[in-house]
């Protein structure tokens with residue numbers, strides 16, 4: 001039997017069963033079965049690729065016992081048959097149940113961390129799911145709504161979008177000094193505590209061309225971003241910025257910081273997915289549990305065609321195990337927590 005370093009198996013959600021989640025789950029299990037980290041998948045085995053060697057289990061102890069031989073499955077039952085590439089709103093409830101179960105097991109400390117397979121936000125929305133994505137839903141489930149911070153990390157770059165799952169227009173309307181300060185504090189704290197970076201260096205992106213060109217191409221840098229930087233520096237954080245967004249992701253620029261705080265979703269996600277889509281991992285900071293996921297989505301266009309690469313999911317499972325281990329070794333006094 002093999003174990004995660006912190007001796008608790010991870011739990012992996014089903015994601016949209018018509019997406020590539022089932023096949024990358026099997027790919028990740030094949031890659032990790034000898035070495036770990038151990039994980040159990042929470043879903044309906046009917047949607048796994050035919051011929052998959054799996055075993056239904058009831059507990060995570062049992063999951064750890066069978067992991068080398070078979071993919072351990074904590075079973076759920078789908079409402080409708082699955083056709084790869086054709087999501088069915090009837091299965092939305094089960095997609096959510098899988099997330100609920102994973103969070104319950106992790107909060108109860110039976111599992112070491114939650115790893116999520118991709119969901120279709122549009123399908124869940126049509127089914128009445130009120131949250132924009134996992135990030136916000138997990139914060140609700142963990143009773144820390146509004147404290148969540150999305151970070152995407154790869155060996156080449158870490159990025160945090162300050163505004164997340166909103167339209168570009170809404171992102172501009174909701175960007176405030178207070179929001180930047182809050183997100184930067186949570187990010188710096190997580191980099192110290194769970195990533196083991198003693199003095200994290202944060203690069204703060206500008207919003208406008210040339211970071212506003214001294215106010216001639218927009219005033220957000222002067223009115224919103226610089227006041228946040230001043231406040232955070234006064235708290236002792238190490239920051240650069242506002243940096244011109246078009247040059248802050250070059251090879252040489254990236255050497256000067258540990259994370260880039262970006263003002264909107266695509267300012268953060270385009271560089272990391274362009275540089276390192278295969279190794280990118282999405283992780284949620286500000287939660288009382290560890291959560292990671294691959295950086296990509298459901299990829300309905302290739303589902304069931306044996307084209308999906310499991311690398312990002314493998315990286316997500318490995319990072320979840322490392323973060324859970326680091327977190328367990330560095331318990332946090334409640335009064336030190338930035339919320």
Ligand SMILES: NC(=O)C1=CN([C@@H]2O[C@H](COP(=O)(O)OP(=O)(O)OC[C@H]3O[C@@H](n4cnc5c(N)ncnc54)[C@H](O)[C@@H]3O)[C@@H](O)[C@H]2O)C=CC1
Nearest residue numbers: 117118119120121122293296297298299301302307308309
């Ligand atoms: N964490 C999550 O649950 C996420 C969910 N999504 C959801 O996924 C759905 C589809 O989003 P898209 O923007 O189309 O992005 P996507 O990442 O699903 O696909 C973009 C392109 O990359 C390819 N691709 C993605 N993952 C791949 C893999 N592992 N191996 C090989 N090729 C891969 C796809 O075939 C497609 O051509 C949306 O509903 C979105 O909400 C998107 C990102 C994250």
Ligand SMILES: NCC(=O)COP(=O)(O)O
Nearest residue numbers: 133134135136269282293
């Ligand atoms: N673009 C990242 C993304 O959509 C992931 O969202 P979440 O489901 O992890 O909140």
